[in-house]
Every structure is written in structure tokens, then in C-alpha cells.
Amino acid sequence: MSKERRKQTRVQFETEVILKSEKSEIRSNVNSKDISLKGMYVRTREKMPVGTYCDIRIILTGSTDNLFISLKGRIIRQDAFGLGIHFDSVDLDSFQHLKNLLMYNAPDPDAIEKEIVPS
Numbered sequence: 608m609s610k611e612r613r614k615q616t617r618v619q620f621e622t623e624v625i626l627k628s629e630k631s632e633i634r635s636n637v638n639s640k641d642i643s644l645k646g647m648y649v650r651t652r653e654k655m656p657v658g659t660y661c662d663i664r665i666i667l668t669g670s671t672d673n674l675f676i677s678l679k680g681r682i683i684r685q686d687a688f689g690l691g692i693h694f695d696s697v698d699l700d701s702f703q704h705l706k707n708l709l710m711y712n713a714p715d716p717d718a719i720e721k722e723i724v725p726s
Contacts, residue, residue, distance in 0.1 A: 616719055617641035618712040623666040624649050626692070628659050640689065644709065644722055646680065650689040655682045663692065667704065676701045676708070 620642050626633040626649065633653045640648035642665075655661065658681060665676040678701060684691035697705065706723070710716040 615643035615645050615722055616709060616713050616715070617643045618709055620708060620712055622668065625664040625666070626655065626661045626690070627664075628655055628661040630659075631655060642705075642709070644694075644705065644719070646683070646691065646693040648689055648691050652688075654685055655690060657682050657685060660695075661692070663694070665705075667708070674704070676704045678705075 618641065624633075624635055624647075631653075633649075633651055633655065635649060635651045635653070640650060642648075647663075647665075660679070660681045663676075663678040663680050665678070667674040667676065677698065678694045679696045680692045680694045682690050683693045706719060710719045713719055
């Protein structure tokens with residue numbers, strides 16, 4: 608009945624995510640339901656109120672130590688299983704890492720390139 612409104616490619620990605628707001632911090636090894644260029648869903652039982660602005664750190668594991676994606680965002684929804692987060696801003700290095708993460712895990716990597724809109 609409801610038609611999918613989101614047009615961004617979303618991929619599943621398992622890693623550690625840290626969310627920090629003025630009032631709390633959530634650290635979680637998660638299997639994100641999805642992540643895109645615009646936001647992500649973090650599976651966690653801990654909550655932050657809808658509308659909360661937060662710093663987001665997505666830890667990338669691999670051959671390089673201390674590699675992460677750093678973003679600013681806000682909680683746009685929550686349910687019993689986790690939090691929906693919209694990305695508000697990202698630095699250039701983190702954007703490149705996010706884009707590469709999505710392209711590597713997407714069924715159609717070319718679609719990611721088409722979704723990038725100059726600000």
C-alpha cells in the first residue's frame with residue numbers, strides 16, 4: 608500500500624557506530640538495517656529522542672587502524688529496534704569513505720555516482 612519514497616541506494620553494513628549528543632552517548636556493534644548517502648538506521652535498544660542532533664562516528668575495520676567516517680546528523684525516527692538518522696553534514700574525507708563503502712557494497716555501484724548532487 609505504501610510506495611517507497613526514498614530514492615537513495617541503501618546497503619547493509621555491519622560495524623561499530625558511536626552516536627554522541629549533548630546528553631548521551633550510544634556505542635553499538637550494529638548490523639545497520641541500511642545506510643545511504645543521506646542517512647542510516649542503527650539497530651540499538653538505547654534511545655535518543657527524535658530531533659536530537661548528534662555526532663556520528665562509523666568505525667571502518669580493516670588493514671588501517673583508526674579509520675572512521677565522521678558525520679553530523681539528527682534522529683528522525685525511533686522504534687523498538689533502533690534509530691533512523693539523517694546525515695546533515697560530512698567532511699570531504701568522510702564523504703569519500705562513505706561513498707566508497709556504498710559503492711563497494713551496492714548491487715549497482717554506478718547508481719551511487721548518479722545520486723551525488725553538488726551542494
